Amino acid sequence: MSRIVVGPFNRVEGDLELSLEVEADRVVSARVTTPLYRGFEQILVGRPVDDALVVAPRICGICSVSQSLAAAAAIAAFAGASPAPNGALATALAHAAENLADHLSHFYLFFMPDFARAQYDREPWWPETAERFTAVKGSASAEMLPLRARLLEVMGLVAGKWPHSLAFRPGGTTRALDLGAKTRLRAILADLRAFAERVIFDAPLEVFAALDDVAALDAHAAERRGDLARFLRLATALDLGRLGPGPGTVMSFGAYPATGPAGAPLFPAGLFETGSGASTPFRPERIVEDPSRAWIAGDAGPPARAETRPDIDRPDAYTWARAPRYDGRTAEVGAVARQLVAGHPLIRALVARDGGTSVTSRIVARLLEVALVLPAMEAWVGRLRPGEPFCADGGEPTDGSGVGLVEAARGGLAHWMTVRGGRIVRYQIVAPTTWNFSPRDGAGVPGPLERALEATSLGGLGARAAAVQHVVRSFDPCMVCTAH
Amino acid sequence: MNTSAKRFTVLWLQAGSCGGCSMALLDHCRRGLFAELGAFGIEFLWHPSLSEATGEEVVELLDGVADGRLPLDALVVEGTVLTAPNGTGRFHMLAGTGASLLDWVRRLAPRARHVVAVGSCAAFGGIPVASPDPGEGMGLQFDGSERGGVLGAGHRDAGGLPVINVAGCAPHPGWIVETLIALAAGDLAASDLDPLGRPKFFADHLAHHGCSRNEFYEFKASAETASDRGCMMEHLGCKATQAVGDCNQRPWNGSGSCTDGGYACIACTSPDFERARGFLATPKVAGIPVGLPLDMPKAWFMALAALSKSATPKRVRLNAVADHVVVPPGRSRRSGAEGGDG
Numbered sequence: 001m002s003r004i005v006v007g008p009f010n011r012v013e014g015d016l017e018l019s020l021e022v023e024a025d026r027v028v029s030a031r032v033t034t035p036l037y038r039g040f041e042q043i044l045v046g047r048p049v050d051d052a053l054v055v056a057p058r059i060c061g062i063c064s065v066s067q068s069l070a071a072a073a074a075i076a077a078f079a080g081a082s083p084a085p086n087g088a089l090a091t092a093l094a095h096a097a098e099n100l101a102d103h104l105s106h107f108y109l110f111f112m113p114d115f116a117r118a119q120y121d122r123e124p125w126w127p128e129t130a131e132r133f134t135a136v137k138g139s140a141s142a143e144m145l146p147l148r149a150r151l152l153e154v155m156g157l158v159a160g161k162w163p164h165s166l167a168f169r170p171g172g173t174t175r176a177l178d179l180g181a182k183t184r185l186r187a188i189l190a191d192l193r194a195f196a197e198r199v200i201f202d203a204p205l206e207v208f209a210a211l212d213d214v215a216a217l218d219a220h221a222a223e224r225r226g227d228l229a230r231f232l233r234l235a236t237a238l239d240l241g242r243l244g245p246g247p248g249t250v251m252s253f254g255a256y257p258a259t260g261p262a263g264a265p266l267f268p269a270g271l272f273e274t275g276s277g278a279s280t281p282f283r284p285e286r287i288v289e290d291p292s293r294a295w296i297a298g299d300a301g302p303p304a305r306a307e308t309r310p311d312i313d314r315p316d317a318y319t320w321a322r323a324p325r326y327d328g329r330t331a332e333v334g335a336v337a338r339q340l341v342a343g344h345p346l347i348r349a350l351v352a353r354d355g356g357t358s359v360t361s362r363i364v365a366r367l368l369e370v371a372l373v374l375p376a377m378e379a380w381v382g383r384l385r386p387g388e389p390f391c392a393d394g395g396e397p398t399d400g401s402g403v404g405l406v407e408a409a410r411g412g413l414a415h416w417m418t419v420r421g422g423r424i425v426r427y428q429i430v431a432p433t434t435w436n437f438s439p440r441d442g443a444g445v446p447g448p449l450e451r452a453l454e455a456t457s458l459g460g461l462g463a464r465a466a467a468v469q470h471v472v473r474s475f476d477p478c479m480v481c482t483a484h
Numbered sequence: 485m486n487t488s489a490k491r492f493t494v495l496w497l498q499a500g501s502c503g504g505c506s507m508a509l510l511d512h513c514r515r516g517l518f519a520e521l522g523a524f525g526i527e528f529l530w531h532p533s534l535s536e537a538t539g540e541e542v543v544e545l546l547d548g549v550a551d552g553r554l555p556l557d558a559l560v561v562e563g564t565v566l567t568a569p570n571g572t573g574r575f576h577m578l579a580g581t582g583a584s585l586l587d588w589v590r591r592l593a594p595r596a597r598h599v600v601a602v603g604s605c606a607a608f609g610g611i612p613v614a615s616p617d618p619g620e621g622m623g624l625q626f627d628g629s630e631r632g633g634v635l636g637a638g639h640r641d642a643g644g645l646p647v648i649n650v651a652g653c654a655p656h657p658g659w660i661v662e663t664l665i666a667l668a669a670g671d672l673a674a675s676d677l678d679p680l681g682r683p684k685f686f687a688d689h690l691a692h693h694g695c696s697r698n699e700f701y702e703f704k705a706s707a708e709t710a711s712d713r714g715c716m717m718e719h720l721g722c723k724a725t726q727a728v729g730d731c732n733q734r735p736w737n738g739s740g741s742c743t744d745g746g747y748a749c750i751a752c753t754s755p756d757f758e759r760a761r762g763f764l765a766t767p768k769v770a771g772i773p774v775g776l777p778l779d780m781p782k783a784w785f786m787a788l789a790a791l792s793k794s795a796t797p798k799r800v801r802l803n804a805v806a807d808h809v810v811v812p813p814g815r816s817r818r819s820g821a822e823g824g825d826g
Binding site: 105109 | 498500501502503504505506507508510511512513514515516517518519528530531532533534535536537538539540541542543564566568569574575576577578579580581611612614615616618619621653654709710711735736737738739740741742743744745746747748750752761762763764765807808809
């Protein structure tokens with residue numbers, strides 16, 4: 001048995017270190033370390049309530065809108081505010097723009113470049129892959145970056161700028177959109193649709209979104225010339241459906257609230273068991289965070305009552321991230337979780353084929369969300385009513401507590417806030433990658449990534465094995481959020 | 485792509501950052517970041533979000549730069565450099581290296597032809613050093629508005645430049661890329677930086693210049709609640725008259741800016757901006773805002789404000805407290821001119 005350390009682990013958001021126990025070229029056990037602690041929960045305590053809208057987004061530059069929305073939702077939860085209908089739509093548009101930009105950045109900039117590595121240069125698919133996806137130099141990033149900037153022009157219209165906007169409030173958004181802005185939003189989405197249908201899917205969005213079984217996906221891979229089909233052919237060649245199995249329980253907090261019929265979210269909240277196919281409702285009070293293996297003092301307990309005190313000399317600790325558990329169990333979050341909970345037939349079928357979530361289903365679910373969310377955005381723009389209010393803030397709440405729950409690109413994000421006399425007295429954050437890249441808990445149960453890496457074959461390449469890269473990046477980790 | 489451009493290498497490190505400066509960077513320009521940098525010969529020796537190299541490949545590269553074997557044109561640091569606990573920097577270890585980011589920055593900076601702090605965190609400390617400053621963070625050459633920081637007040641690169649502070653949270657992508665291009669072209673001199681090390685091309689302006697709410701400012705027609713169209717200085721905490729940046733002279737994400745987005749400037753290009761409490765409400769003494777334009781006598785400001793308020797046209801007064809235009813510019817029947825109350 002030998003131990004290898006992998007880091008700095010790049011093309012993730014933030015920094016990450018892995019410690020792998022290896023025997024006979026296979027990972028026997030893995031530990032994931034989040035090596036950065038800034039202390040946002042400590043910084044938030046003592047501030048006026050509204051300051052959360054300034055400080056919280058700055059936890060993360062890649063999902064700053066999600067952080068803003070979780071803070072605003074936590075305030076709304078105890079202030080009793082509900083957003084103006086226009087504000088809810090504008091919020092959803094900005095949030096979707098961020099999430100889709102993240103999905104595209106992940107696929108093109110973070111994940112696919114690993115298949116262009118020299119390790120694969122004898123594979124028949126390598127020359128085309130290297131031309132398309134080599135980091136920085138590939139043709140795909142040259143094509144995608146201008147489109148990403150175009151997509152984020154949604155932020156210029158709705159939110160002033162990105163990242164780190166103050167446009168998102170419990171009552172909606174701060175910039176009322178007129179007919180000119182509404183029309184420019186339509187034009188941006190038209191460009192995004194044209195790109196996605198030509199470059200990613202080589203098919204109309206609605207055609208891809210309607211695929212409902214593995215055979216249909218295989219046909220897509222065989223017949224289409226888009227970047228998703230390129231990935232699917234690689235995934236088959238490298239058997240990525242067997243790589244990086246998830247923990248069995250997936251969870252969603254519900255995405256794009258109040259945008260569906262009768263105030264429903266676009267994608268529902270819930271839990272889904274990939275083994276039994278059972279679904280259960282999501283109850284935030286069942287979440288517990290366990291600092292046993294983190295450089296954080298204290299015992300396991302509900303975030304609503306927790307405090308954050310760093311303890312860098314805590315025995316047996318190996319990361320800044322605490323271990324979140326739902327009903328005592330680990331859970332995987334992210335696009336694949338959202339689509340499993342929502343019951344999308346293609347993702348359910350893929351996960352049934354693979355016997356659980358995998359590198360393949362995580363990637364397909366993200367791109368599927370491009371095909372699902374973009375048409376929803378087009379509909380939301382159509383429902384904007386210039387001239388009617390975008391923001392319906394109530395009075396400043398002085399006392400109360402609440403939890404704000406949102407779905408970031410990478411999965412469920414929760415902020416617990418307690419306020420007394422207009423000041424924040426408690427603030428706790430559990431981010432998506434805190435779930436996926438959780439350390440062991442007090443009982444020694446590994447987190448989802450730690451489990452997913454077990455049994456990974458290194459192909460004789462040790463720390464340089466691409467398989468480890470594929471598994472880690474398939475989760476699209478955001479390490480700056482993880483320990484905040 | 486201009487292949488004749490001289491190669492200019494950039495090593496980008498993320499310290500105690502949110503990654504937002506890199507995310508902003510990727511937004512740069514219509515032809516795409518990589519094409520723009522390539523045209524000026526600018527190459528990432530390594531960038532944590534973008535480069536292929538990972539793990540031990542990166543450690544070899546960092547050692548090569550630190551040992552002087554690999555020449556480096558610009559070390560770019562994004563994020564606050566954490567020194568906790570007790571000056572060790574253990575609150576942020578660079579994965580796989582057993583050394584803190586603090587140690588790496590101190591090892592690498594002397595080897596770089598230029599050192600660039602991207603974002604207010606790397607420049608001055610930024611949001612992570614807000615009270616209680618859990619990570620005991622610092623900027624590269626400033627600790628808040630005090631000279632010093634992790635590289636020390638005396639740090640100068642081979643050409644005599646201090647750390648170049650591309651302040652902002654996050655900075656405009658143009659500020660970052662234009663700074664790198666100016667360095668690659670040999671255009672940036674010490675005289676192009678303000679006393680806080682910020683490139684003057686953006687720091688010689690106020691965020692207020694070009695604000696679309698200018699008419700409301702002139703008449704002191706103030707917004708009262710979020711999403712009102714009026715000037716946000718009197719009630720909603722806006723510091724654009726006291727903060728540097730050409731923020732309202734170039735579009736953000738195609739068209740926007742903070743004030744255009746309907747919310748206050750929080751002076752994110754300034755050292756110590758994170759010390760504010762109650763960012764979104766204007767602090768007042770006896771009903772008078774504490775923060776007024778720096779270079780104007782207070783009594784004059786108050787007198788002018790009173791005069792402007794008494795002369796505010798109805799159009800401006802009503803639009804200031806609405807979220808959309810409720811009184812459009814009128815038209816003079818006699819001259820045909822537009823813009824009055826109608």
